Amino acid sequence: MNSRPAVGFDAVCALLETALRGATRQEIVEHAATATDFRRALVRLRDGMRAHAWTTASLPLNLASSVSRYDTKTRQEGFHALNDWDGLTDHVNADTIPVDVLNFLIENRGEGPPDPIALAILLDYYFMHVLALASLRVWDEGRADEQLDRLQSLLRDLQGSNGSGQLFAADAESLILIATCHYEREERGYDLLLERVQTLSHAHRVQIALGHAASIGSHLRFGFEATYARDTTKTRDDNVADYPWLCFALATLMREYARMQAADVHGLERDRIVEALLNGLSPDARAFVGDHPPASLLTSEAERVEFRDLFRKHRSALLDEFERFRPQDEGYSPLAFFFNFSHNVLKGTVVDALLRGEPWPLTLNDLLTGVPADDSKNTERRALAQTLMGYARAHPSPIRGRMMPVIVYDPATGRQSMSVAMGKMRE
Template identity: 40%
Template sequence: MSASEHPRLSTDVTSDDFCLVLESILEGSARRQILDRVLRGEDFEVGVKRLRSSMQTHVFRASSDVFSLAGMIEELDKRTREDGFHVLQAWDFGTHRFSEENVPTLMMDFWMKTGPEVRRERYSLAILLDYYFLHVLALCAMRAWDGRDADTTLDRVTKLVEHLQGPQGSGHQFVQNAETLLVLAVSHFHPEGQAYDRLVEKVRSLNSRHQLNFALIGAAVLGSHLRWGFSVMYGRDLGRMRDDNTADYPWLLDALLTLTHEYARMNEAGIEGRERENVVNAILNGLTPDPWAFIDTRPESLVECEVEYSELYELFIRYKEELLVEFESYRPERDTYSPISFHTNFLPNTLVAMVMTALLEGSAQELCLNALFLSDWDEMGDARANLARTLMYYANASPDRLGEHGAALIIYDVGTGISHVSLTLSAFRKYLPG
């Protein structure tokens, strides 16, 4: 199916329309045909330029089809920018504005500049093409509320993620579901803080399964982000961290409340096992950067969240003893991977590191982002710890991969994780009555 033949490319286009086009690309052999087309001839560099041009213009040529996504992407991206989010652009902290080029194109340029150690092979372009469509799917997920049923659309996007990461593409694993795409889409810097409040309000309209999935990855990512900031950016100054992350705290409060309600439901129903463990670990993960914000001294950013704050506080009091016991079991250990020991400044930087290490090593990544942040991947054993250390090494291996003042952007430190859990348990015992 050619997107140029699609009947709706006007301002009434929805994510449902976009899903239909993306299904025609991701479910079959279109991506292979796209690579065949860009790599025709013997000059690999010319093929790279062709693919970059397609990413830039959002027009892809397969064997017999032309997939022109530009009209749909421009309209959906315009609406998303009006909501306060630039999903396809990166924020430049030097110029204090968003990039002109889209993120997949910037990634292509970064890959080409990395040097002779980068393998210039077809599989590399396959991963980069999938990286492009990952961002397109993130945009699609952000517009889920434009259609008839946001829950149905998110399920459809999750299915598209499965196709993206399936045998018709590179095989590289990026994310687990559409909810992770939502978190990925908004996890780099966006100047309009109120945009996050509006997104959280939209998520509250979803069914309980989608709300829980969003809370699981959201709490874990925010926990990792704030732990990184606490030690690296703010010099362990809670006041500075709170003042600089006013958009994150209400989002984290909502995620913790969703998770703790789910914990209460499981506890009352006597539900044990992997799903409960995942919820408990995510609650602890979200609390570890600043447990005092939710049980002692409320930050200014949470003053207007009185109802949600009080509700969470009461749940913590009610289940204090049970949570303390279960939290203790997630204290990081030296020989076992823990998501609480993984700290990163922004989630997209972790994704970039995962993609670049795959390109450097010559093989698609078998673990997705969720494996680094959630506990229900424990069966992977040492693979998660090895990946975390690989990403940390990559992030520190070159000055151009460091943040401001030479800060490492990805850190895996078990000792720091242990310290954060100890402080959280201590705060629970000290500040919660009972």
């Protein structure tokens, strides 16, 4: 018989509410900022991040036991939600991702007076990772939908008026994506997590599908173009864990599209569904709309067949709607956005905000959609995507014996990818 956690999910959320809703974060930043220079201020903040504990004027905040317990359970299930993989040394980094970023800032901006804005962004980035870790534990006590809604409330607090102004995610469902979207040497955790996601409410599943279809689409397009030299077989063989997740996302969104089509529903909600379907299909449409799926989809065959049959039923209408989302040289399109891992997109956004000392008012989700086409955010989306590509070009990674950027924004390549996918969907 499984024992209940020493501290339940509600109690952990109560601790986080204390940190996010009151003056706790401001007091942590103010204390760090009293240091004589920025480097010492960052070291003070790092001490708290590593200990998962702070003493403030209001009250002590200690998340150490809860974070340790959740992190241990999550690692046992196959995920390192708080720590990144070092591809050069082939091991998981000892420090958490927020501390890695803080150390980078010490090296690159440590001189001069303390910057309270940068300190606040870093602190929020830390708490975002704690929420992302908690998103993988919402099933522990049997009330996953309720607990995910609780995290949604905490995410609003994190990104609200008491914070730095830096945004991370549009919804709690995206915290699951953020927690699992970096490299894992062993991919054993993804199947279990997908089984759990399938138990969530319809509304939660649709939100997860929107984020994952767009994210995996961009991830696989990058792999196809850069890592696997446009070889579909290699793309499939090296991304076995991604295909069942993409199948779930596409099937979920296809059901929504069929429902909207039957009810003659139009508008932004439908546009986001159509855009995400196109994004998810763009790297390997034939795997889902054809009759010869890759081996990685064998366990998802019923869901894949359901998707295929619904797609074929609505193919004519869908292909017409897809054309509205063809990447243009102006504006912003997620189909022109290619990256190795969503985690690097979010991390790069935070790093740029820290180097500039100014938060980006965009979430990861904002970069996964261009809907509506006249959205005022699209100028900022494009600027951020191009900024991230600039960093990636300045700091390329070794891929197939060549140094390549791991984040690319290229409408021309996006149009080419879409044209190839559209051809496969018409077969």
